[in-house]
Amino acid sequence: MRLFAALLPPPDVVTALRRRVAELTELPGAEALRWTRPPGWHLTLAFYGEIPEDVAPELALRLERAAHRRAPLALRLRGGGHFGDRALWADLAYGDPDHRTHLRRLAGSAAAAGRRVGAPEAERPFHPHLTLARGRPRRPTPLGPFVEALADFTAPPWPAERVSLVRSHPPRSGVPGEQPHYEELASWPLGG
Template sequence: MSRLRLFVAVSPPDHAIQELRRAVDPLRALPGAGKLRWTGTPSWHFTLAFLGSVDEEVLPELHARLERAAHRTDPFPLRIHGAGRFGGRALWAGAAGGIDTLRLLAERADAAARRTGIPMKEHRRYSAHLTLARSRTDADLRPFVEALGGFEGTPWEVGELALVRSNLPVAGVRGEQPRYEVIASWSLGH
């Protein structure tokens, strides 16, 4: 039985990604930017629940439970907003708009995974973030957060929940990024 590395996510539409890309590109010229591992625009998403390594045999039940979670959640507005950091290790863009609904959808995705029998990490309050860059060592990310802190993206309507497979990069290949593949998605609402 094969195992898949999976997460549940909401992806911004192309226009929102391009707006953010235009705001992020100048950050790559800031001092210290060369030491960061920048994520590529195809991988920009808001993770709702990280499922880890999952047996392929549980996918039918997981799909059914995620579909119910999606159908129980009405479409909602969201926009990319501001920036933050997790210590000196990760730079991210935040979200604004229907945050309470996004949080509820994250809780429903987490519950769907748990009810399917997928062991989930300890539950903590969901924090909406889209990872822009990572550092292997502690880096001073404050200048990047300050430069992007005032970013206000155009709102869009979240209408879909996606189950995504993460294909890890090839070991030893410099600059190689994980590749993400949507393996199933469900429309929000009825």
């Protein structure tokens, strides 16, 4: 099972982001990007990769404990950024300055839950973001204009109150551009 821990945005945030992404897809060069779809929008806390099915319950128990030890967060999607020409993302703002630190600690606890059941260490340091589009390796697209178009974007406040364990079902058809399907397996309240 390919699993990760995430915070899932509420419907009003998805609606606001959907409107802005519709505008972004009209910009020159947008057709060269692979745009993520709203059902797949999430903030990854920890990526576990392939986890044996018989280990998933232990991971879920450890992730539940991690969620209960952390308080809810006041978040807001605001602005954006990019990782080279690989990914365009929406950035986060925090309702309380301490929530940036609390989010990092939550991500660290989620990653620790994975390590305890044998998931590999993260390849990159945690950088909170919500991926909107991915570049195509054979067709690099400058993402700067898209980041500029996101500069004034502000979504409604987001009370992040639950951590979710999500399964990623990879594309199977072989059709270029097909995206994975995400299935929320369980979720737990923060501070539970």
